[in-house]
Amino acid sequence: MQEALYYTRKGHEIWCELCPQGCHLMEDQTGICGVRRAEEGKLVTLNYSLYGAINVDSIEKKPLYHFYPGWEILSVGTTGCNLHCSFCQNWTLARGERDEQGMEAITSAELLGILRSRPEREQLGIAYTYNEPTIWYEFVLETSQVMAENGYKNVLVTNGLINERPLEELLPFIHAMNIDVKAFSEGFYLRYCKGRGFKEILRTVEQALPRCHVELTYLIVTTLNDSPEEIGDFVNWVASLDKEIPVHFSRYFPNYRMDLPPTPLETIRRAWETAREKLSYVYMGNVMDMERSATYCPSCRQLLISRRGYRIKNEGLEGKNCKKCGHTIGLTGHIYGEAGE
Numbered sequence: 001m002q003e004a005l006y007y008t009r010k011g012h013e014i015w016c017e018l019c020p021q022g023c024h025l026m027e028d029q030t031g032i033c034g035v036r037r038a039e040e041g042k043l044v045t046l047n048y049s050l051y052g053a054i055n056v057d058s059i060e061k062k063p064l065y066h067f068y069p070g071w072e073i074l075s076v077g078t079t080g081c082n083l084h085c086s087f088c089q090n091w092t093l094a095r096g097e098r099d100e101q102g103m104e105a106i107t108s109a110e111l112l113g114i115l116r117s118r119p120e121r122e123q124l125g126i127a128y129t130y131n132e133p134t135i136w137y138e139f140v141l142e143t144s145q146v147m148a149e150n151g152y153k154n155v156l157v158t159n160g161l162i163n164e165r166p167l168e169e170l171l172p173f174i175h176a177m178n179i180d181v182k183a184f185s186e187g188f189y190l191r192y193c194k195g196r197g198f199k200e201i202l203r204t205v206e207q208a209l210p211r212c213h214v215e216l217t218y219l220i221v222t223t224l225n226d227s228p229e230e231i232g233d234f235v236n237w238v239a240s241l242d243k244e245i246p247v248h249f250s251r252y253f254p255n256y257r258m259d260l261p262p263t264p265l266e267t268i269r270r271a272w273e274t275a276r277e278k279l280s281y282v283y284m285g286n287v288m289d290m291e292r293s294a295t296y297c298p299s300c301r302q303l304l305i306s307r308r309g310y311r312i313k314n315e316g317l318e319g320k321n322c323k324k325c326g327h328t329i330g331l332t333g334h335i336y337g338e339a340g341e
Contacts, residue, residue, distance in 0.1 A: 001044050001045065001046055001048060002044065002045055002048040002049075002138060003042050003043070003044055003045075004016070004018070004036055004042075004043040004044055004045040004137075004138060005018070005137060005138055005141075005166065006018045006137070006163070006165070006166050007043035009041065010024075012026060012027070013025065013026060013038075014026075014038040014041075014042070014043045016031050016036055016043060017163060017165075017166075018036070018134070018135065018137055018162065018163060018166055019033075019082045019134065019135070019161050019162050019163055019197070020161060020162075020163060020195075020196055020197030020200040021033075021082050021161070021195060021196060021197065022196075023036070025037070025038035025043070026038060027039070027040075027041075030046075031082075032082055032084070032194075032195075033080045033081060033082040033132070033135040034046075034079070034080045034081070034095070035047040035078075035079060035080035035135055035136075036135065045136075045137070045138050045139075046080075047078040047079055047080055047103075047135075047136055047139075048136075048138050048139050049105050049106060049107060049139055050078055050079070050103040050104065050105055050106075051076050051077065051078050051103065051104060051105075051106050052077060052078055052079050052093050052102060052103050052130070052131070053075075053076070053077045053093060053130045054074070054075065054076045054077075054106075055074075055075050056072050056073070056074055056075070056118070056122050057072065057073060057075045057127065058071075058072055058073075058310035059071045059072065059073050059124065059127075059155075060307065060310045060312065061075075061310055062127055062129065062155060062157050062178050063178060063215070063217065063248050063250075063283070063285055064155065064176055064178055064213070064215055064246075065215065065246055065248075065281070065283060065295065065305075065307075066213065066215065066246050066281065066295075066329075066330055066331050066332060067155070067175075067176045067213045067215070067331075067332045067333060068124055068153070068332065068333035068334065068335075068336070069305060069312050069331070069333075069335045069336070070121075070312050070335050070336035070337065071121060071122075071124040071333075071336045072121050072122040072124065073122070073124045073125055073126065073127045073153075073155060074111070074114060074115055074118070074122065074125070074126050074127070075126075075127040075129050075130065076106075076111065076126060076127070076128060076129070076130075077090075077093055077128065077129050077130025077131045077133070077136075078093070078103070078130075078131055078136045078139075079093050079094075079103065079131055080094065080131055080132065080135050080136070081094035081095070081131055081132040081135065081159075082132055082134070082135050082159075082161050082195065083132070083159055083161060083189075083193040083194065083195040084193060084194035084195065085182065085192060085193045085194075085256075086192050086193075086256060086257040086258045087192070087219070087221060087252060087254075087255055087256060087257075087258040088255065088256045089255050089256075090130050090131060091255070091256040093130050093131040094131045094132065108139075108142055108143040108146040108147075109146070111126060111143060111146075111147075112146055112147065112150060112152075115147075115152060121336055123152070124152070124153050125147055125152035125153030125154055125155065125175070126143065126144070126147055126152065126153075126154055126155065127155040127156075127157060128140050128143075128144075128154070128155065128156050128157065128158075129155075129156075129157035130157075132158060132159055132161070133156050133157065133158055134156070134158055134159075134161065134162040134166075134167075137162075137166060137170070140156075140170070141169065141170055141173070144170065144173035144174060145173050147173070148172075148173045148175075153175040153176065154173055154174050154175055154176075155174075155175065155176045155177070155178075156174055156176075156177045156178075157177075157178045158177060158178070158179055158180070158204075159179070159180045159182070159201065160179040160180065160181070160200075160201040160204035160205060161195060161197050161200065161201055161204075162204060163200070164203065164207060167204060167207060167208070168207070171207075171208060171211045171212065172211075174208075174211070174212050175212055175213060175332075176212055176213040176214070176215075176332065177208050177212055177213070177214050177215075178214075178215045178216070178217055178248075179201070179204065179205055179208070179214065179215075179216055179217070180216075180217050180218075180219065181201065181202070181205070181216055181217070181218050181234065182218070182219060182225070183198075183218075183221075183224070183225035183230065184225070184230045184231075184233045184234040184237070185198065185225070185230065186198040186199070188224065188225050189201075192221075192224065192258075202237070205241070206241060209241060209242065209245070213332040214245060215245065215246040215247070215248065216238065216245060216246070216247050216248065217247075217248045217250055217285070218231075218234060218247065218248070218249050218250065218271075219250045219251075219252055220249055220250065220251065220252060220263045220267060220268055220271060221252040221258075221260065221263065222252060222260045222261055222262070222263050222264070222267070223260065224260070226263065226267050226271070228270070228274065231270075231271045231274055231275075232274060235247075235274055235275045235277075235278055235279060236278070238275075238278075238279060239278040239279060243278060243279050243280050244279075244280050244281065244330040245279070245281075246281040246282075246283065246330070247275055247279055247281070247282050247283070248283045248284075248285045249268055249271045249272055249275070249282070249283070249284055249285065250284075250285035250286045251263045251265075251268055251284070251285065251286035251287050252286075253286065265287060268284050268287065269284070269292070272284055272292050280298040280329075280330065281295060281298070281329075281330065288309075290306065290307065290308060293307045294306050294307055294315075295307075295329070297316070297322040297324065297325060297327050297329065298327065298329070299322065299325050299327035300322060300324050300325040300327065302316045302322055302323070302324040302325065303315045303316055304316045304317050304322060304329060305317065305335075312335070314335055314338065317329070317331075317335070319334075
């Protein structure tokens with residue numbers, strides 16, 4: 001437990017200023033995230049330095065397809081989330097279903113030591129993931145500084161629901177983000193995620209885009225956010241920012257409190273086709289589809305990187321250029337085992 005950043009006292013209330021949920025807490029009340037609590041006139045963070053999951057993952061699992069392909073990254077997460085999605089895939093961590101007995105303490109120095117002890121392929125850096133990393137803010141800020149100072153990369157896998165000032169303080173130490181845009185309407189967030197802030201999530205994308213590598217994930221939930229109009233609005237918005245942003249359309253499966261049937265494959269394919277008309281790099285996730293998980297040259301359509309699950313193969317790249325036409329693709333870092341940045 002540690003005093004939190006980004007809050008103010010107003011009379012008998014503590015106003016949390018970390019995210020757009022804007023919780024106003026009386027003494028001994030806890031915010032929507034489940035991990036920021038008013039105690040003795042202060043806001044404290046209950047999950048500081050506690051982790052509930054730690055694994056080595058393929059960077060493609062985040063999913064990040066254009067950030068150091070083929071590398072592996074140390075993934076770590078804690079408990080809590082500032083949204084309450086009825087289809088959550090990691091609900092045992094996000095909703096605090098694992099009590100403190102299932103959590104263990106770790107320091108930034110210990111994470112650094114773990115990285116240094118791993119094989120080269122696993123030394124890319126840290127991915128803050130599994131739960132919502134922005135509500136682990138104090139520990140992520142501290143750890144990301146340590147990692148950056150020692151030459152490692154920091155990755156956020158996030159719902160994007162964070163206020164502008166705390167994100168601005170964190171961004172200098174973040175190298176890549178995969179941001180979930182769960183739908184393209186405020187109503188979806190209010191009804192199925194119990195959260196305000198749709199416009200602020202779009203602002204997070206726009207704020208992060210010039211500062212670090214950004215990829216977007218859109219989980220297509222059967223009948224709820226899969227209309228051609230909503231997919232089209234999302235694609236048009238991404239294209240207005242930068243058509244080079246990689247977009248992942250992910251297939252929904254029933255989980256937590258939602259029992260709608262899995263997203264039909266044809267729905268995912270239609271979204272993929274719609275996006276390909278305006279965006280350079282579009283992928284399908286949570287399905288085995290090698291064609292639609294591969295990277296192609298936006299100029300000549302040459303196959304550049306093939307993917308089978310999380311395994312990749314360089315099919316047509318020389319450095320960051322297409323071997324066939326010379327077009328430079330949007331790629332941050334280099335494929336593991338191939339020299340050059």
